[in-house]
Amino acid sequence: MRLKKHPILKFKRKKEITFFYEGQPIIAYEDEPIAAALHAAGITTLSESFRFHRARGFFCAIGKCASCVMEVDGVSNVKTCIVPAMQGMKVKKQIKAKVSPEEFSGPKVFKQTPVIKTDFAIVGGGPAGLSAAIYAARFGIKPMIIEENFLMGGQLIKQTHKFFGSKSHYASIRGIDIAKILINDAQEKGVDIWTSSSVVGFFSGNTLGVIKEGQYYKVKAKTILISTGASEKSISFPGNDLPGVYGAGAIQTLMNVYGIIPGKRVLILGAGNIGVIVAYQLLQAGIEVVAVAEALPRIGAYIVHSAKLKRLGVPIFTSHTISHVFGKDRVEQAEIVEINNKWQKISGTEKRLDVDTVGLAVGLSPSVEILSQAGANMTYIPELGGYITLHNINMETSIPGTFIAGDISGIEEASSAMLEGRIAGLNATNKIIGENKEIEQEITKNQKELVELREGPFGEKIRIGNQKLYKEAENNGIY
Amino acid sequence: MEYTKKGYFLEKHIKFPSKKRLREKPVAIIECTQNIPCNPCVEACPFGAITIEGNINSSPEVNFETCTGCGFCLGICPGLAIFLMDLSKGYGLVTIPYELFPPDKGEPVDLLDRSGQKVGEGTIEQIRNLKKYDRTILVTLKMDEKLIKIVRGFRRKK
Structure with missing residues (x-):
């Protein structure tokens, strides 16, 4: 069922379309993910557990877990929570593990690999990634943002409440509207935005492997920001796998x-x-x-x-x-x-x-997979949410020229994600164009604001976590 | 802390004006004593009646003498943590910031205290839905004078 009215939100539904779930026609609207449209039609079981055939629904709805994978137009392992339904699409439950190359039907990606060169590649288009792009673009850089979802804005786009903070952190503006401000700003500044694009590899020399619409690309970047956010934790209890x-x-x-x-x-x-x-x-x-x-x-x-x-x-x-x-x-x-x-x-x-x-x-776990696979130095700090990529106060990791910002660097709020994004974006810019006094001043200003934001009792956990982090980073030669 | 167990502030955590001041005109009551890094209420007040000592993490305070009870801070506060109390009309009025579907003017409602317990019955005296409050509406509840310190919510009758 769909909401008809809401005191804060207006739902502008696009064109009505029909797709097929196990042969049964399902009505959806353009730009509605497959799993969401199925939910609206009362279908909450998206797959079955392979051995005991227990019903499986989605869990995170933002493409982080694999709970919603289905077979779509013959392609297996499609994350139906972030792939929009299209007219005539054929969607099936995936009730058997498909792991061998013979069984796995996926995009043929390796035929031709275009190489894209960029000064600054940003993985993740939430508040941290967008802020980094905007601040880098202010100094003449043309960053690219690679976002797995078809929508930009990360988790801001579902926050109907007004945010705390001061003017510089968009205080008293709703998350949904902060997302609009940041996305518009990035677009106006000419940031190259790639949505529905998955980063599937991080190679030496700051090179990313990216799949967009079935095509594989290599992105060679001078600097990289990983701002992939976090995923929701589960806990164990009987029945925790049930849809709902x-x-x-x-x-x-x-x-x-x-x-x-x-x-x-x-x-x-x-x-x-x-x-x-x-x-x-x-x-x-x-x-x-x-x-x-x-x-x-x-x-x-x-x-x-x-x-x-x-x-x-x-x-x-x-x-x-x-x-x-x-x-x-x-x-x-x-x-x-x-x-x-x-x-x-x-x-x-x-x-x-x-x-x-x-x-x-x-609770949330930082989405560190790309960087841990790339061999960045990691550590475990419970106060920051678990496994964390070591980084310094400039948000740089052990891989030179690769930065992190937002929840991936420690679970916190969108206001700190935006400040961290600015700091990372400005430091990346510094690397690209050479050190610049104006940039240095901006970095100091944003670092000061971040310290202030964390000064209160609610910042205690992150302060303790960061203290441990900076010490370990220093021991690992990350200053 | 007692309030972190209960999930709401108790009267002893909140600063109230004198009865004399309440009889003059409405007044803003800030129920935010937890050192949140937040300050829009200070900037919103057209009369400079709200201040935060020290840095942004300190709790805001109202000067009850300069506060005119205009309600602007209620529509701005991201925590929906500011209320108006008023005894100037010969009955009790409490205004609460609200972001659910609005009730109707004149509608009879159950009055709830901070814990959600029903403490009486009242009516919706006024609803303010101003553009500058960006979809936060101000609902004014009419009630017995004695209730204005404890009523902070309402339930629509089915």
Whole structure:
């Protein structure tokens, strides 16, 4: 089902089209991903587990996990959450592993490989990547952004709330509108934007392998920024693989980007900022939030955000975790249970909730795959979200000329991602055009703002994490 | 902290003006005591009545004497954490920032406190939906005078 009205958003649906799911016609709109259109048609099972044939739905809805892969027009392993449905497309459930070259039907990519040369290649078109491109373009560089999704803007495009911060971080502007500002700015400054393009390799000499529309390209760049963001974590409980158990961000994507109703009654797990913000956004779309459950004895979110939920009567259960999700082919009920200070379940405190959707807001992992495969020095810092590419305060990694920014460099907020993006973009520019006083000043200014943003109590985790990081980076010769 | 367990601030965490001031005209009450790096309310106030001491992470404070109760800060605050309280009309009025489907003017509603408990009944006195508030609407609830310190939400009757 699709949302008809929304107090904040307007859904401008494009031309109606028809595609086929297992031979059955499905109505969709242009620029609606296959998985989203199927969800709107009530089809939440996208594949089956290979051995036990359990129903599988999507999980992240932003192309990070492989939960939504289907066979599309004979091509296997298509991430249907970020590939738009097209007129006449034939979509099938992928119920068998396709790994051998004989079985795998994919684009024939190696026939001719065009080589693209660029000063600055940016992988990921979210707030960090866009900010880097804009700041580099201000100094005459023509960056290119390679974005896997068909939409630019990363996770800003689903944030209906106004952002904290000061004027320089677009405070009091909604995430959806910050995305528009950044995308317009990048376009006006002539940034070369490649959407629906996947980076599939990182080779020596700062060269990227890219697939766009079935064609393979090599991108040789003087400098590179990897701003691939993060992916949502899951936790283990019986039934966590059922369709209807989604990352909280996936719920936002379905509901706020495509205007599709994720479910009618929702349980949110995790009372950090993402959990409570998504819960409020569900209410905004007219969907019932049955409860928010949080394993810690306290709420991690800004209290102003949780207060918005509480004063509308949404219960938040602290010291509670999810113990079970029940259902045949999708979520029909969920059970939460109280836990003690040793994280043990207290029997007799189980509560069965009638929900059809469970949103997991239990943390994010930095999307470090490209750089770890490229051999960049990595480390593990829990405060930053797990495996992290070593980098210095200029956001440069152990691979000279390769930078990172945004959630990949430590899980934080969009405001810091934008500042990190600016810092990385300016440093890349410095490498390309030679050191420049004006650029140096801009770098210092943005670094100062970033320090200020992290000075409060909510910046403590990132401050501790970064302290560990910079020390280790220095020991590895990354200054 | 007690409020991180409950998920909302308690009256003791919030600064209120005197009864005398409440009888004069509406006044802004800021319920944001958690050191968030944020300052649009300071820039939004046309009367310079909101200040943040030190850096951006400090909590904002209202000067109740210079505040006119215009409500501009309510429509700007990203945390929807500023409210208006008013006793100048002989009954109680509380204005809350709201981003869900708006109720109708004159509609009877259940009044909820900060924890979401029903504490009384009231009506929608006014709805302000101004362009400069960018889709944040200000809902003014009419209620018994005694309730204005505790009512922060409402539930539409089915």
